[in-house]
Amino acid sequence: MNIFADFQDVVLAAVAQAQTEGKLPAGLNTHAITVEPPRDAGHGDLATNAALVLAKPAGLSPRAIADDLSARLRGDPRVADVSVAGPGFLNIRLHDDVWRQMIATILQEGANFGRSRVGGDAPVNVEFVSANPTGPMHMGHCRGAVVGDALAAVLECAGFEVTREYYINDAGGQVDTLARSAHLRYREALGEDIGAIPEGLYPGDYLVPVGAALAAAFGDTYRDAPESAWLDLFKRETTARMMELIKSDLGKLGIHHDVFASERALHENGAIVETLADLEARNLVYVGTLEPPKGEAPEDWEPRPQTLFRASDFGDDTDRPLKKSNGAWTYFAADIAYHRDKIRRGFTHLVNVWGADHGGYVKRMDAAVEAMSGGSVSHDVLLCQMVRLFRAGEPVKMSKRSGSFVTLADVVEEVGKDVVRFMMLTRRSDAQLDFDFAKVVEQSKDNPVFYVQYAHARVRSVLRKWADAHDSADPARDAPLDLLNGDELALVKLLAQWPRIVSGAALTHEPHRCAFYLGDVAAAFHALWNSGNDDPSRRFIVADDVAVTQARAALCLAVGQVIGNGLRLLGVEPVEEMH
Template sequence: MNIYNKIKDIIIDIVKLECSNIDKDIIDSISCEQPKNQKFGDVSSNVLMILRKKNSIDVDEIKLKLISKLNKNPIFKNISFLKPGFLNFHLNEEYWYDLLNVIYNNMNYGHQNLGLGKKVLIEFVSANPTGPLHIGHVRGAIFGDVLANVLEKNGYNVTREYYVNDLGNQIDKLLGTVKLHIENFKKNRKKSLNPEMYQGEYLKEIAKEIIDDSKDYRSDDLLKKTIVKKVLNLIKLDLKSLGIKFNTFISEREIHDKGILEVILTILKNNNELYNGVLDKPKGKEIEYWTPKEQLLFKSSNYGDINDRAIKKNNGSWTYFASDIAYHHDKILRGYDELINIWGADHAGYIKRVDSAIKALRHKNVKFTVKLCQIVSLLENNKSIKMSKRTGNYILVKDIINKIGSDVIRFFMLTRKNDAHLDFDLSKALKQSKENPIFYIQYAVARINSLNNLIKEKTIVFKSFDKIIFNRFNIEELNIIKNLSLWPKVIETSVIYKEPHRLVYYLIELSAVLHNYWSMGKTNNSYKIINTDDLELMQARTILINCVGSVLRNGLETISIKPMEKM
């Protein structure tokens, strides 16, 4: 039950009845929110402010009609007008008591069928198979995984996909690194790697495995495939340890082998989207050996990109961008309604060119969305920990998991909006205090569970829900219910804006509300939850607290964190 949508729908029905031929964009702009200041009511709507934009509407007349008709609805206790155009609503207490019934009897309270079965492909992580995951990859991995969870729980048919970049210069360097290790082992020498090679110890282990293998690796192509597979297995282990699963892994090599690049080349040529030309010299830095070369170019600038983009190099080989066009064409042919890519912030400039290619291929019925994840700075006791996959100076994901646990990592990766820089302090993640938000939430869940255990120990028998009296709730307890009413809206906005950090922010706030209420009972007997001298109020409060617990568990499970029943 989303009270904000319910009231909005009631308002819209009246507006449509009173205002003929009203524009859809006007209707879509009407909203209902919880006012920041409680004196303005429980719910506030911008309806009159929005209607002022329509010159033909007499807003003062509509205001009177709206208030008159809304006052007939028993859900409303009081309706008031606030300039410049807000309607503010106080709801009858009975509504809040009914909401408790909904929450108490629905473990999935808050989740809605927003997707209506739409097929969505989320491509995330897609780290080059050149080494284990670093903390920057982890942020995108968890963001993508939780976004997939939220969409799945709200009516979307989601596929999680990892794109394996198993061709190109980085893979050639990886091959060269492992081949040098193999030669060093075979000849019992210690020839140093050059600075561009990958320095990690894991590649020495892979070299040893290949030496021990009975296969004939005289073919560089076969050796390259083997190395990529072994590194990818390391990445899969990291993902598994974080609780992340993928439905499909698809490789750049596979896209090439399926002939999709030739297909998109034909389509773009037929659509007059290609030409042979010379790109301008790259701006922003001096390139010592740059020379103008004719290449096959895509007219990306026709779709808002700052430059046209190369599809084929002057030597006839495909560019990485060509592979990306083919990959996205393949995604669309698989029948998805929306493609969501989770990329690092350094790929921001890449969004427009891919979007341009999708449009140039004449794919009109698919939505393309990119969410960027900013970098993560790993700290310990406020001191930065420097990492580099190339030099081998990095902390493995499994080492961090062993230190603080995968649930803690998952939570902290969502404590900032995805496009904001994140400082991840390992020492803070280990604290058992308010400074550690996941501890604070889990402590709230454990407190609620301890309450239920105490009631069981006392063998207290409660009435059935329909016989419980809630009208003795004080203002703090009513405010807890009002806070719980926000959960469906938090989920909805997380889906609409694809921002799962909203779930975490809400869970932190709700746990703080619980702890504050719990503390009040320690200093004021009238707020005590366990009071066998007043079973009626005790049962009502127990129901309220368990509704908080239900939402906290629901939220933790949505972000794939196991609620701790005991601490």
């Protein structure tokens, strides 16, 4: 149950009633009407902007509309009071029993509390990670992997039909380099002393077992053969083995994709040629000459006719080339074909999770999706800023095994999957994030992972104590919830926001909202817990008052349910106790 969505329906019904009675004109656009928690909890429990939204189109003062709507809203038996604030905000206060009943609602819905049908089963493709298959996953890939997977889970929770997709960049120069690097390791596996890895090849030790596998598969057939005899074969074999390694690394984070799409396949199956023909048929491709890039001196620029996509017709800064000077397709041409394929598979929402270095690529892909879909498919790009690694405040040195980076597998092995996943969501994806190996395992309130997990562990501690002292392990059964007041009900009101948080995170593509919210719930719970340090009557377990203890244990059960739902949604397992 989303009490905010519920009361939005109540407000809309009040508006409709006012229209029926002639107090408001018919045909008003009500889409911008919201019901939210007020910024100041002292103003009430819910706030709506209905009067402000309707005033101008209705030709009435916001205050007049607010006064009329407030009278109608008071007719709802759950409403204790409605007040008009400022220019026309409506603040709604509910009876305390509504919030006490929310505990029962949370526990009744259990793991489904927070789920909704906001997405209406709309098909969404979330493409994330999509790292070049040239080595193991490193921490540069980690943040996008977690953000993409968490967003996919949040979208599913909000009622979207989600496909998790990985685009394999298995065409182009970097795959040629990978094959040559693997061939060198193949020769090494056959007993050749290869010496130092030549400049321009991948030096990582992760290619040693690949070379050994190739030697076992092909013997010395390709040791002295010309490159033309083995390059294509080694590209396919090595890419496949790298993808096995990448899938294994992602699995350590609990991440699994539904679809692996191949760039190479787009070249081989004619999809790019077909896409170009489609664009040409709609006069969206032409041969022309581009202006020199900004900041580039004219003498350094060689203008030449190119095959161009009319990206500027769809909001891009300039038209974009589809072919290189040697006649080969540009990466952009392949990307248009790839996104066209997604559209043809029926997705109405496309989400790409990219590194921040791809920021300049966003407008052209927006233009391509709009052109290919006729504006019927949405396209959103989440840019993930870099993660800086530290150990006790000092920058982390690079991994010898990888050659030039810190591997994701090593980080997960050291601090654990749950820590890595939660930490990647403790800031907006477009803000830089610092990951300190010492701090992320520190047991202090300054560590967001520990702080939320500790709240869940404290909840479980209360419930174990209740179960040990009573025949029933379920304190919510016949609990005297009327004994909950003040800060306890304030915590319930915060718990009630969870469905709204999930829906909002899904619609805005901001999964970090869920992690932020869990931090707020943990802070409120810890504050309530700590109040018992100075006043024993405020403790959750009150030795000489079974009724109060039962009511507070029921509250704990609801807190644990919401925190548990939130952590699992983000791919983090709630803990029973801290060690």
